Amino acid sequence: MIVILLGPPGAGKGTQAGAIAEKYRIPHISTGDIFRANLKEGSPLGLEARRYMEAGALVPDDLVVRLVGDRLDAPDAAGGALLDGFPRTVAQAEALAGYLARKGRQEDHCLCLEVPDGELVKRLAGRRMCRDCGAGFHVDFSPPPADGRCAKCGGQIHQRADDQEATVLNRLKVYHEQTSPLADWYGRRGLLRRIDGQGSVAEIQSRILAALGA
Ligand code: AP5
Numbered sequence: 001m002i003v004i005l006l007g008p009p010g011a012g013k014g015t016q017a018g019a020i021a022e023k024y025r026i027p028h029i030s031t032g033d034i035f036r037a038n039l040k041e042g043s044p045l046g047l048e049a050r051r052y053m054e055a056g057a058l059v060p061d062d063l064v065v066r067l068v069g070d071r072l073d074a075p076d077a078a079g080g081a082l083l084d085g086f087p088r089t090v091a092q093a094e095a096l097a098g099y100l101a102r103k104g105r106q107e108d109h110c111l112c113l114e115v116p117d118g119e120l121v122k123r124l125a126g127r128r129m130c131r132d133c134g135a136g137f138h139v140d141f142s143p144p145p146a147d148g149r150c151a152k153c154g155g156q157i158h159q160r161a162d163d164q165e166a167t168v169l170n171r172l173k174v175y176h177e178q179t180s181p182l183a184d185w186y187g188r189r190g191l192l193r194r195i196d197g198q199g200s201v202a203e204i205q206s207r208i209l210a211a212l213g214a
Helices: 013-024 031-041 044-053 061-072 090-102 117-125 165-179 181-188 201-211
Strands: 002-006 028-030 081-084 109-114 127-130 136-138 192-196
Touching: 002 013, 002 181, 013 028, 013 081, 013 201, 028 031, 028 061, 031 044, 031 061, 031 081, 044 061, 061 081, 061 090, 090 181, 109 181, 109 201, 117 127, 117 165, 165 181, 181 192, 192 201
Parallel strands: 002 081, 002 109, 028 081, 109 192
Antiparallel strands: 127 136
């Protein structure tokens, strides 16, 4: 099963992804996480992606499409995948559809998490992450340990460089201009389910699983 998780920055895609991936036993593929892991390693891909990410802009389509194609070719994605943060432009969506068609596969669901911009800014301003394992926290809703160390792995808790307010505002602008048209694109193909992304994490998870027919 190929599930696309669409939604603006801070909508809760990463927060919800683990439970969906676990339920359907499919890998969670987050392009943002892949870029951040490459950046941490100092790989050429990470260094290339950094200048776009830190400005809140999109990494060029050809780079992202190649990366996701390679990832979907891995054996653990043979039975499907949960795509988080990809596609993000109509060109990426077309490339994904073409790639899947060539493999005799297709997208099964596109879930769009909907949250108003004001709430997104609050969520992103308060987000904190573990530098090592990527565990997510929020200063108000899910506070990180007081000693600044991750409870799971002992890594350092930090704020993502692209969660500074000016960058967040640009990421939202980019989302509205380049990514939100994808909802209609998948809607025309009968794959879109809009999910209210406000409420508790558990409530939203129930809405998602219901939309997937679980
Ligand atoms: P990426 O890492 O994909 O970032 P994003 O889409 O901007 O999404 P976020 O990770 O910011 O938010 P999220 O929806 O996962 O929210 P989360 O669950 O963390 O991409 C980063 C960059 O990489 C892009 O800007 C771009 O440069 C590049 N990139 C990536 N993919 C690309 C592509 N396909 N093409 C081109 N470039 C690409 O939640 C946010 C906060 O809210 C957390 O603190 C969380 O605890 C809290 N929260 C979650 N749910 C709730 C709730 N129900 N109530 C209250 N708080 C909540």
